[in-house]
Amino acid sequence: xxxxxxxxxxxxxxxxxxxxxxxxxxxxxxxxxxxxxxxxxxxxxxxxxxxxxxxxxxxxxxxxxxxxxxxxxxxxxxxxxxxxxxxxxxxxxxxxxxxxxxxxxxxxxxxxxxxxxxxxxxxxxxxxxxxxxxxxxxxxxxxxxxxxxxxxxxxxxxxxxxxxxxxxxxxxxxxxxxxxxxxxxxxxxxxxxxxxxxxxxxxxxxxxxxxxxxxxxxxxxxxxxxxxxxxxxxxxxxxxxxxxxxxxxxxxxxxxxxxxxx
Amino acid sequence: xxxxxxxxxxxxxxxxxxxxxxxxxxxxxxxxxxxxxxxxxxxxxxxxxxxxxxxxxxxxxxxxxxxxxxxxxxxxxxxxxxxxxxxxxxxxxxxxxxxxxxxxxxxxxxxxxxxxxxxxxxxxxxxxxxxxxxxxxxxxxxxxxxxxxxxxxxxxxxxxxxxxxxxxxxxxxxxxxxxxxxxxxxxxxxxxxxxxxxxxxxxxxxxxxxxxxxxxxxxxxxxxxxxxxxxxxxxxxxxxxxxxxxxxxxxxxxxxxxxxxxxxxxxxxxxxxxxxxxxxxxxxxxxxxxxxxxxxxxxxxxxxxxxxxxxxxxxxxxxxxxxxxxxxxxxxxxxxxxxxxxxxxxxxxxxxxxxxxxxxxxxxxxxxxxxxxxxxx
Numbered sequence: 001x002x003x004x005x006x007x008x009x010x011x012x013x014x015x016x017x018x019x020x021x022x023x024x025x026x027x028x029x030x031x032x033x034x035x036x037x038x039x040x041x042x043x044x045x046x047x048x049x050x051x052x053x054x055x056x057x058x059x060x061x062x063x064x065x066x067x068x069x070x071x072x073x074x075x076x077x078x079x080x081x082x083x084x085x086x087x088x089x090x091x092x093x094x095x096x097x098x099x100x101x102x103x104x105x106x107x108x109x110x111x112x113x114x115x116x117x118x119x120x121x122x123x124x125x126x127x128x129x130x131x132x133x134x135x136x137x138x139x140x141x142x143x144x145x146x147x148x149x150x151x152x153x154x155x156x157x158x159x160x161x162x163x164x165x166x167x168x169x170x171x172x173x174x175x176x177x178x179x180x181x182x183x184x185x186x187x188x189x190x191x192x193x194x195x196x197x198x199x200x201x202x203x204x205x206x207x208x209x210x211x212x213x214x215x216x217x218x219x220x221x222x223x224x225x226x227x228x229x230x231x232x233x234x235x236x237x238x239x240x241x242x243x244x245x246x247x248x249x250x251x252x253x254x255x256x257x258x259x260x261x262x
Numbered sequence: 263x264x265x266x267x268x269x270x271x272x273x274x275x276x277x278x279x280x281x282x283x284x285x286x287x288x289x290x291x292x293x294x295x296x297x298x299x300x301x302x303x304x305x306x307x308x309x310x311x312x313x314x315x316x317x318x319x320x321x322x323x324x325x326x327x328x329x330x331x332x333x334x335x336x337x338x339x340x341x342x343x344x345x346x347x348x349x350x351x352x353x354x355x356x357x358x359x360x361x362x363x364x365x366x367x368x369x370x371x372x373x374x375x376x377x378x379x380x381x382x383x384x385x386x387x388x389x390x391x392x393x394x395x396x397x398x399x400x401x402x403x404x405x406x407x408x409x410x411x412x413x414x415x416x417x418x419x420x421x422x423x424x425x426x427x428x429x430x431x432x433x434x435x436x437x438x439x440x441x442x443x444x445x446x447x448x449x450x451x452x453x454x455x456x457x458x459x460x461x462x463x464x465x466x467x468x469x470x471x472x473x474x475x476x477x478x479x480x481x482x483x484x485x486x487x488x489x490x491x492x493x494x495x496x497x498x499x500x501x502x503x504x505x506x507x508x509x510x511x512x513x514x515x516x517x518x519x520x521x522x523x524x525x526x527x528x529x530x531x532x533x534x535x536x537x538x539x540x541x542x543x544x545x546x547x548x549x550x551x552x553x554x555x556x557x558x559x560x561x562x563x564x565x566x567x568x569x570x571x572x573x574x575x576x577x578x579x580x581x582x583x584x585x586x587x588x589x590x591x592x593x594x595x596x597x598x599x600x601x602x603x604x605x606x607x608x609x610x611x612x613x614x615x616x617x618x619x620x621x622x623x624x625x626x627x628x629x630x631x632x633x634x635x636x637x638x639x
Binding site: 069072073076198199200201202203204205207208 | 269270272273274276277280281309310311312314315319324325326
């Protein structure tokens with residue numbers, strides 16, 4: 001089974017984001033970049049499915065020329081080869097239409113993507129790709145047994161493939177929903193699907209011999225003019241200091257009249 | 263680029279940093295208090311390929327260099343220097359030393375067991391009466407038929423209580439010779455764990471040889487030529503110990519800066535006070551200097567390339583940096599720094615060892631001067 005996985009390079013979520021003085025962009029200079037954590041879960045799921053069913057895992061990144069580092073990390077985790085579409089920052093629609101071209105050429109049975117990237121939290125590319133391809137989709141894939149379960153310790157895939165179908169459990173408000181999809185299909189991963197493995201040292205040493213194909217974005221003939229324009233970035237308002245109350249009566253009074261919660 | 267010369271080095275640092283965040287940091291305080299080596303964690307490090315870091319791929323290792331070894335010790339020591347010391351005693355003092363000094367038959371018997379972490383290794387050099395004066399060691403080995411018989415003792419041996427196998431130096435006809443000693447060799451025993459100030463997430467004990475019989479095929483290299491591998495391995499040992507001081511300094515600096523932003527005194531954050539600025543700025547400058555020296559020197563240390571003066575200089579410089587930055591961090595945190603609830607007191611206790619273990623600062627001063635006197639016309 002051939003599986004395509006997408007990996008986006010995002011700014012380190014543990015570092016504070018800075019906004020440019022004009023408020024139109026985020027400052028990326030000097031920032032540390034890491035693979036989108038949801039994408040690492042997608043890579044892990046693909047590797048587990050490959051172990052169970054054989055085939056090939058191909059990692060795709062669309063973005064900055066340095067995103068080859070994030071592809072290399074996925075190869076060190078165990079993926080077979082990479083495709084790097086070198087482009088400036090794109091909107092999710094352009095990403096989906098570029099991915100459609102790659103899917104048409106690679107003809108995978110499954111595309112696994114992070115449900116969203118932790119930088120812009122758009123949560124659109126997977127759904128748009130399914131729409132453009134006319135493929136079934138299961139978003140927010142999760143693991144019913146949980147991350148402390150024996151199944152997770154045994155590195156069992158959360159997505160079950162059998163008889164040309166994928167069974168996916170997804171998180172919805174107030175519960176879990178089980179979907180069966182005809183392959184080929186798109187799956188996007190949520191946080192509780194798996195614990196991604198570390199790239200082991202032998203994996204790191206093997207990764208340098210694995211191929212990454214670099215493709216300029218212009219070669220796809222896709223119009224990548226953004227449909228969404230970033231108008232303004234602003235910091236969330238700083239939290240105001242609290243007030244001290246003298247007694248319970250004053251607290252209840254304030255909750256009634258100022259906070260209006262009781 | 264100085265610190266990560268290749269893509270593999272960058273990926274290695276990322277992997278070790280992830281491992282430290284997810285699995286090493288959460289257990290560090292617990293094992294310091296238990297005064298025990300976390301053996302399952304050492305085996306987790308084996309699964310990631312870290313125990314055979316410097317062993318070539320054809321023998322089941324990762325085939326990486328001294329820069330990679332520095333990266334691993336640097337990152338581990340940002341969280342748990344005690345565990346890192348147990349790792350160092352296994353991966354550098356036993357595995358690396360053994361690999362480059364042993365023959366094929368010996369590699370076949372031991373390598374897989376120690377790279378997989380099934381067996382824990384250590385190394386015995388220091389004796390109760392001979393530390394810096396290592397060539398004066400008194401442990402003797404006498405050949406009897408197909409065996410060697412060892413008598414004497416070694417002390418302050420990291421991984422002594424847990425170790426299954428040790429690389430031991432002893433004198434054979436008055437010349438230093440290296441041997442492999444298995445825990446089950448007749449006449450071999452270890453003392454109770456020796457309690458210590460810091461580095462408590464690793465353990466140490468004496469190794470005791472009382473007419474200890476080891477098979478002659480456990481001789482490493484040639485009788486009387488042990489000093490060669492001993493001196494070669496001391497270089498990567500000193501370099502990685504220096505990297506541990508660097509990790510301690512990095513962590514203590516981060517903790518110090520965070521605290522100075524949050525702690526308010528006289529109505530302002532304490533980083534606005536000149537007295538605190540001196541602690542922070544000097545810590546930064548000396549940590550950066552240690553970083554440059556260690557990574558620069560690491561490029562010239564390897565099985566075929568020697569740099570004794572460089573590795574001695576790294577440890578001579580970095581060990582007091584680790585200790586001083588930990589001290590400055592404790593002074594900045596004040597009462598909180600002194601309490602076990604915060605990690606600084608643990609790093610402070612751990613940092614001191616690096617001025618003693620793997621060579622005292624006085625031994626580095628002696629070596630460096632000796633080398634310079636020879637080199638300068």
